[in-house]
Amino acid sequence: DFVMTQSPDSLAVSLGERATINCKSSQSILHSSNNKNYLAWYQQKPGQPPKLFIYWASTRESGVPDRFSGSGSGTDFTLTISSLQAEDVAVYYCQQYYSTPPSFGQGTRLEIK
Amino acid sequence: EVQLLESGGGLVQPGGSLRLSCAASGFTFSSYAMSWVRQAPGKGLEWVSAISGSGGSTYYAGSVQGRFTISRDNSKNTMSLQMNSLRAEDTAVYYCAKLTGFPNGWPNCWGQGTLVTVSS
Numbered sequence: 390d391f392v393m394t395q396s397p398d399s400l401a402v403s404l405g406e407r408a409t410i411n412c413k414s415s416q417s418i419l420h421s422s423n424n425k426n427y428l429a430w431y432q433q434k435p436g437q438p439p440k441l442f443i444y445w446a447s448t449r450e451s452g453v454p455d456r457f458s459g460s461g462s463g464t465d466f467t468l469t470i471s472s473l474q475a476e477d478v479a480v481y482y483c484q485q486y487y488s489t490p491p492s493f494g495q496g497t498r499l500e501i502k
Numbered sequence: 503e504v505q506l507l508e509s510g511g512g513l514v515q516p517g518g519s520l521r522l523s524c525a526a527s528g529f530t531f532s533s534y535a536m537s538w539v540r541q542a543p544g545k546g547l548e549w550v551s552a553i554s555g556s557g558g559s560t561y562y563a564g565s566v567q568g569r570f571t572i573s574r575d576n577s578k579n580t581m582s583l584q585m586n587s588l589r590a591e592d593t594a595v596y597y598c599a600k601l602t603g604f605p606n607g608w609p610n611c612w613g614q615g616t617l618v619t620v621s622s
Binding site: 390427429431433437438439440441444450482484486487489490491492493494495496 | 539546547548549552561562563564597602605606607608609610611612613614615
């Protein structure tokens with residue numbers, strides 16, 4: 390199975406500053422047939438289900454603010470929030486859908502400093 | 503608007519069984535694969551099982567293989583998860599999710615979840 394490892398486990402960033410969350414896959418999730426990275430990012434707030442934010446590693450879901458961006462390829466990926474807002478406080482998960490069963494990272498808790 | 507509503511959660515003794523259901527609306531149910539994802543209290547997300555739009559293909563996490571069975575009824579726009587031989591470590595909120603594809607799709611819509619507690 391593919392193991393997804395996020396870093397850090399928790400992160401405190403000042404309002405308006407940049408936040409960076411990393412996600413590493415145990416194997417490449419770049420598919421040679423279409424040159425796409427099979428990676429999604431989710432945001433989860435307390436008491437709520439996860440919400441899809443990014444897929445194909447860098448494509449924002451409709452309605453997601455453009456301060457959120459995804460990057461990376463192969464085994465190493467990053468979720469970046471360019472200017473942290475109070476409403477961005479949440480736990481963020483990466484997930485690979487290259488191989489079954491799909492697998493999630495352990496989550497990164499993002500807080501305000 | 504896509505809506506997913508889980509039901510069937512509750513308290514069950516170790517070794518017992520429970521059947522979860524997910525009622526879907528707002529999209530052509532039979533055209534989309536569906537999945538169950540769970541989250542133990544205070545923990546991260548764990549994929550449980552998925553089923554193709556036709557219901558002809560399924561897959562399971564190793565932790566539930568042989569104990570859980572996923573199914574769907576496209577005439578009723580419902581998906582189910584039959585959980586047998588339940589263990590304490592199966593305690594979690596179980597989310598129903600709509601997938602973008604099968605087998606290589608991601609969840610793009612989630613229900614609110616239903617809590618399963620396995621305890622004596």
